Amino acid sequence: MKIYSRARLSEQTDPSVSLAALRKVLPFTFAAAKVSRRPAQVWDRHQFGWKGNSPSSEDLDWLVECLDYISNDHETSYDILLLLGSMGVSCSPAKQHLFVERLIACMDSNMPVHLRHAALRAAHNARQQMASIDAIEDAQLRDTILTKLSPAILSVVCPRQSTTPVGDMSNSFFEYYDRDLCYVQLIFALAKNSNWHPHLSGDHHIDRCISMIAECCESSLEHPFT
Known part of the structure; x- marks a missing residue:
């Protein structure tokens, strides 16, 4: 420091x-x-x-x-x-x-x-702080987090999204298993706050997480659905 x-x-x-x-x-x-x-x-x-x-x-x-x-x-x-x-x-x-x-x-x-x-x-x-979006007094910060963070997260876990049909939810998932576990935990934390729902749904995060449940639960490794 x-x-x-x-x-x-x-x-x-x-x-x-x-x-x-x-x-x-x-x-x-x-x-x-x-x-x-x-x-x-x-x-x-x-x-x-x-x-x-x-x-x-x-x-x-x-x-x-x-x-x-x-x-x-x-x-x-x-x-x-x-x-x-x-x-x-x-x-x-x-x-x-x-x-x-x-x-x-x-x-x-x-x-x-x-x-x-x-x-x-x-x-x-920092997912818990971001999930508590309604506790942030700065309106500009709330807008930045809600409108820009969700598509940014998606671009990391689905780097080929621009060339992949929306209906294909399997693209790139579990290429990095631990990465995707962190991703699902992040989305689940955000989804606990209703202010996030339109943004998560609009960027298809919810659909993608649902499509990952079966493969996560079949694994002997840790999964975040608890």
Whole structure:
């Protein structure tokens, strides 16, 4: 956090030096948090563990600010989203708008696959906050979350949607089994709030989740339908 603050203060003098320092501190944070940054581990929900007390929401606000600060650096953005998706807590309400905007941007179809997956993982981690959409006082933030997040999520789990008939619900599901479990858990959490229903139905999330139930329940692995 201190290195990030110093990087922002020195931005006008030599931003390349400050960014280099910032990139060096993230591997240290991974080591301290015992998190692997390998793309194959992005869906591992059991790899994380703090020594001592877990961080609070406010403790993570600097990571959200950093995510915005280095928005054109895909690898550092991946690192930050992977950390945020592994911590079991999200940012504070004060940074939620910025967090959601960056999530949506990182889910864009032009972004690298591993970055888009890390963004979906971070959204899954913050699913309860996003489900409580009516508790958000900022009307602009509510509109952003409701109208932009749902299609962004769909673009990650169905990257070939534009070339796939709407009736074909099997496209790309279970290509990444743990990814799709996180996806279903995210959609189920959002669906608990009726404000989400028109958006989830309009983007065919509900139909897709229903089509996944049989295959999930037949598996011996964990499934989210409880």
